[in-house]
Amino acid sequence: MDTFSHALWGKALFGRKGTNLFALLFGAAPDLIAFLPWMILRIINGTFFDREFGKPPPVEIIPDWLFFMYDFSHSFITGFLLVFLLYYFRKDYIWFAALAWPFHTVLDFPFHTKEFFPTKIFWPLSDFYIDGILWSRPEVWIPNIILLALVLFYKKRKNTING
Numbered sequence: 678m679d680t681f682s683h684a685l686w687g688k689a690l691f692g693r694k695g696t697n698l699f700a701l702l703f704g705a706a707p708d709l710i711a712f713l714p715w716m717i718l719r720i721i722n723g724t725f726f727d728r729e730f731g732k733p734p735p736v737e738i739i740p741d742w743l744f745f746m747y748d749f750s751h752s753f754i755t756g757f758l759l760v761f762l763l764y765y766f767r768k769d770y771i772w773f774a775a776l777a778w779p780f781h782t783v784l785d786f787p788f789h790t791k792e793f794f795p796t797k798i799f800w801p802l803s804d805f806y807i808d809g810i811l812w813s814r815p816e817v818w819i820p821n822i823i824l825l826a827l828v829l830f831y832k833k834r835k836n837t838i839n840g
């Protein structure tokens with residue numbers, strides 16, 4: 678899914694009063710960790726705008742370390758380890774917001790193809806992935822936006838009613 682949807686799903690499902698910002702960040706974090714450093718590097722060396730806007734970069738020009746970062750940040754093992762550590766050490770509600778991280782993996786697993794960053798949910802124990810349906814296809818992305826809007830709307834209404 679796109680990073681913006683991931684962030685909003687994080688907030689919608691795992692954000693509470695006082696932890697909404699954390700839930701947004703945890704929801705987006707797996708993509709930020711994987712793609713942001715390379716994006717910044719390409720902006721600095723002036724190659725970011727070489728390609729057609731909105732199109733994914735060809736796999737050949739993506740550095741190896743980015744694939745490593747993607748596998749690391751998108752594994753359930755990383756996500757749940759983080760949730761566990763926050764729960765264990767902090768004993769407050771941040772661990773709940775951190776569930777947005779493994780939920781990011783839940784959304785990417787069926788909606789990435791084997792050609793472009795298949796999501797290896799048990800990395801580094803296993804390279805298992807499925808050849809899914811690309812998240813940017815309208816039959817995936819439009820229901821995603823509708824569901825997301827419904828959940829956010831429902832939550833806002835509930836909060837209004839409960840004061």
Ligand SMILES: [Zn+2]
Pocket residue numbers: 678707708751781785
């Ligand atoms: Zn992702």
